[in-house]
Amino acid sequence: MQLLLGFLLALIIAFLAYKAHSLNKSGAIAATFTGTIIFGIGGWEWAILLLTFFITSSALSRAFKKRKQGLNEKFSKGHERDAGQVFGNGGIATLFAALHFFFPNELWPWLGFAAALAAVNADTWGTELGVLNPHPPRMITNLTKVVEKGTSGGISLIGTLASLAGSALIGILASLFNPLADSASIFFVITLAGLAGALFDSFLGATVQAMYFCPTDNKETEKHPLHTCGTPTTLIRGWSWLDNDWVNFACGAFGVLTAMIWAIL
Numbered sequence: 001m002q003l004l005l006g007f008l009l010a011l012i013i014a015f016l017a018y019k020a021h022s023l024n025k026s027g028a029i030a031a032t033f034t035g036t037i038i039f040g041i042g043g044w045e046w047a048i049l050l051l052t053f054f055i056t057s058s059a060l061s062r063a064f065k066k067r068k069q070g071l072n073e074k075f076s077k078g079h080e081r082d083a084g085q086v087f088g089n090g091g092i093a094t095l096f097a098a099l100h101f102f103f104p105n106e107l108w109p110w111l112g113f114a115a116a117l118a119a120v121n122a123d124t125w126g127t128e129l130g131v132l133n134p135h136p137p138r139m140i141t142n143l144t145k146v147v148e149k150g151t152s153g154g155i156s157l158i159g160t161l162a163s164l165a166g167s168a169l170i171g172i173l174a175s176l177f178n179p180l181a182d183s184a185s186i187f188f189v190i191t192l193a194g195l196a197g198a199l200f201d202s203f204l205g206a207t208v209q210a211m212y213f214c215p216t217d218n219k220e221t222e223k224h225p226l227h228t229c230g231t232p233t234t235l236i237r238g239w240s241w242l243d244n245d246w247v248n249f250a251c252g253a254f255g256v257l258t259a260m261i262w263a264i265l
């Protein structure tokens, strides 16, 4: 019964997001799947965390449009999310919701779920709000190197504080709705895990994420095989399979790893 309700709720939200152009068709199908598992198996506490991520990240990606003009260029996709982005951001959280079905009385599926969402939320808030930083960002692997806004691997003070806030919001909700343990320590571990995941995302962006080059515009881009101008792009650095969706997946995984190590210690 709860699974059916979860499916209906997920379907309605995915449909509204599709109508609002936050999701394209494949993204809406993927979101219905992830939403059904998370709402249907987890219940309302899990739904609130997922919706907090989904609603704030969709809203922030539309906000400050003027400041982002010309930057969209650098990001590989617009604000309409596809299935790859939905699974990149929500795949690990979905896995932990499914694990909760098999281990309903244990805390760790909740910790993994919250840590994965805290990480992708921190990453999204940092990326979307980082554009408000008055100065250009610096490379996470070399803080003396100033780079253009929107460059993968670039970090700024406002972006990092936004990541911390995005992570802490999920941390607060995770501790409020936690089934068993001491709330203060859950808030702390989830917030830390989320920030660690977002920083790991930037680190991958600076090192091994696939980056391409458009010869027509003489520009570095995440877009492949074609640039926005229609020119085929060529790989200039990174691993060709490690696109933005896999980097988001790794961001969530690193958040989970941080939380689990903390929990074991």
Ligand SMILES: [Zn+2]
Pocket: 214, 215, 216, 217, 227, 228, 229, 230, 231
């Ligand atoms: Zn181009």
